[in-house]
Amino acid sequence: xxxxxxxxxxxxxxxxxxxxxxxxxxxxxxxxxxxxxxxxxxxxxxxxxxxxxxxxxxxxxxxxxxxxxxxxxxxxxxxxxxxxxxxxxxxxxxxxxxxxxxxxxxxxxxxxxxxxxxxxxxxxxxxxxxxxxxxxxxxxxxxxxxxxxxxxxxxxxxxxxxxxxxxxxxxxxxxxxxxxxxxxxxxxxxxxxxxxxxxxxxxxxxxxxxxxxxxxxxxxxxxxxxxxxxxxxxxxxxxxxxxxxxxxxxxxxxxxxxxxxxxxxxxxxxxxxxxxxxxx
Numbered sequence: 001x002x003x004x005x006x007x008x009x010x011x012x013x014x015x016x017x018x019x020x021x022x023x024x025x026x027x028x029x030x031x032x033x034x035x036x037x038x039x040x041x042x043x044x045x046x047x048x049x050x051x052x053x054x055x056x057x058x059x060x061x062x063x064x065x066x067x068x069x070x071x072x073x074x075x076x077x078x079x080x081x082x083x084x085x086x087x088x089x090x091x092x093x094x095x096x097x098x099x100x101x102x103x104x105x106x107x108x109x110x111x112x113x114x115x116x117x118x119x120x121x122x123x124x125x126x127x128x129x130x131x132x133x134x135x136x137x138x139x140x141x142x143x144x145x146x147x148x149x150x151x152x153x154x155x156x157x158x159x160x161x162x163x164x165x166x167x168x169x170x171x172x173x174x175x176x177x178x179x180x181x182x183x184x185x186x187x188x189x190x191x192x193x194x195x196x197x198x199x200x201x202x203x204x205x206x207x208x209x210x211x212x213x214x215x216x217x218x219x220x221x222x223x224x225x226x227x228x229x230x231x232x233x234x235x236x237x238x239x240x241x242x243x244x245x246x247x248x249x250x251x252x253x254x255x256x257x258x259x260x261x262x263x264x265x266x267x268x269x270x271x272x273x274x275x276x277x278x279x280x
Contacts, residue, residue, distance in 0.1 A: 004227065008203050008220045009184070014212050015146035017231045024098040034100050043111070049080070051261060056084045057138070058262040062275070063107050064158060064165060065090045069133040073158065074123045074153075075141040079105030086114040088126065093117045095126055129190055131162045137169040138260055143234045147245075150235075154249030158278050167251060167276045168261050176270040177236035180215050182208050195221045195230075213237070239265070239272055251276040 005029075022245050024030055038085045059081075063073065067089040076082045076094030078101045078133060086109070094116060099152070102120040109116045119126065135157050183206050186203050190202025203220040209260040219230040237245075253276045258269035 008218075009205055011207050012216070012231075014209055014214050014216075015233055017229075018146075018228060019231045020144065021097075022228070023230055023232070024101075028197050029195065030100040032096055033098070036106060036253075038078065040264075043134050050053060051081050053084075053258075054056045055138075055259075055261040056081065056088075059134075059168065059260070060088050060090075062262060063134050063168075067091070070130060070162075071134045071136065072130075072132045074126070074135065074137045075139070076105065076118070077101045079108055081136065081138060081220070082118075083108055083112065083114065083254070086116050087112070091115075092258055093119065093128070093130065094121045095121065095134070095190045116252050124149055124156070126160075128157050128160060130160065132160055133162055134167050135161055135165070136260075137167075140170055140234075142169050142170050143236070144232065144234075145235075147235075150245065151249055152253065154246065156251045161222070161278055163277070163278070163280075168260065168273070169276075170271050170273040171236055171237045172244055173267075173270055173272050174213060174236050174238045175268045176243075177215065179214050179270075180206070180208060182206055190221075195219065195228075196223060198223055213241075237269070237272060239274075242274060246274070246276050247279075250279050252279050 022029070027150055063069065065085060065088055070091045071085055071094065073082050074092045074095050076096045077098065079094060082092045082094040082105060089144060099120055102118050106118050135159070145153065161167065164264060181240065185204040188201055189199065189206065195202055201222045205218045205220070206257065207216040207218065215234045215236070218231040221228045239256055245252055253274045255275040256265040257273040258266050259271055260273045
């Protein structure tokens with residue numbers, strides 16, 4: 001038992017463990033994640049729906065979206081952005097490896113009579129003969145990826161953007177990083193049964209990596225027959241470090257904002273949103 005408790009507080013090397021598949025495709029957990037997505041006031045899985053509506057309007061105006069424009073939303077989830085962007089006339093592709101989320105998005109598109117191409121796959125494996133005017137990666141989906149995976153994703157973006165196309169993404173800021181603290185939380189059926197339908201005890205161990213500007217929220221789920229771990233890594237950026245990483249991937253930042261609804265950039269904002277173009 002002592003060794004098992006020791007493992008709960010172990011500090012792994014940054015991005016050395018990848019459990020994202022468990023988070024998004026476990027039958028019970030994915031059901032909870034979809035419920036968070038669809039709750040108009042909830043933000044654990046996506047931003048609240050009032051913000052999403054403002055964001056959609058800003059994106060449509062900022063990038064002059066309409067029938068002539070092709071958009072790819074990476075990490076599209078249940079279609080919070082793909083559906084309304086398609087309603088504005090854009091030709092939309094959504095990519096996500098959550099089977100439950102994609103199934104919901106497809107059902108909604110069918111009900112609304114919208115022609116949206118959905119890909120249920122890991123977006124690090126995305127390949128298409130299509131080229132896009134706009135690629136989006138929203139709700140800080142860049143941040144859970146290791147540096148090598150982030151560079152691979154930028155390569156995919158570059159391969160699929162039109163010469164004058166744009167990339168829109170947002171990240172967690174170093175200002176937000178300074179607000180995070182290490183700690184351990186524990187409880188019976190921790191997070192109100194989020195992690196399992198069965199009886200369990202849950203631990204959340206938050207670890208800070210100050211040199212790398214990384215936070216790990218490590219969840220340990222202890223059931224009578226099993227112990228499972230979920231690692232949620234987050235990389236935090238300054239505008240300068242984000243620009244440098246995008247430039248290393250062949251992009252140049254052309255605009256910076258405080259969020260994906262076009263709020264003016266502020267260094268103290270918890271997020272940074274950027275619009276970037278491929279370097280010719």
